[in-house]
Amino acid sequence: MSGQYDDRLRTLSRQAEQTRESLDPDPPDEERAMEFLREGFGPTVALYCEARTGGSWVRFSESEFKRLERTMNDWLDCYAACYGVELAGTYSVRAAAELLVDTHNARDVAVLLTGVPDQ
Secondary structure (H helix, E strand, C coil): CCHHHHHHHHHHHHHHHHHHHHCCCCCCCHHHHHHHHHHHHHHHHHHHHHHHHCCCCCCCCHHHHHHHHHHHHHHHHHHHHCCCCCCCCCCCHHHHHHHHHHHCCHHHHHHHHHCCCCC
C-alpha cells in the first residue's frame, strides 16, 4: 500500500482504538454518533473508495485489509454505543464503500449496515 494510504489508515486506526477505549457514552447521543461518522467511519470508508477508484488501483496486503476493516468496525462500534447498542458482527468495508457510492452519506451507510438507530 502506498505511504499516503498507510499513514492515513494508521491515524484513523489509532484514533478509533483510543476512542473505543475511552468511550463512556450516555445514550442516546446523536451528536456524538455523527461526530464518529464524520471523523472516523466516513474517512475510513472514503480511504478504501479512493484507493480502489483513484488514478492507480491500490492493493492492500491481507494485514492492511484486516486493519482497514477493523478500524471501520471500531468506528461503527463507537457510533452504535451512542445509541446504547453493542454490535455483535463485523461489517465489510467493500459493502460500506458500495453503499457510500450509492447514498453519498456516511450516516445512511451506518444505518443500513447496523440497523442503528432502530428506525
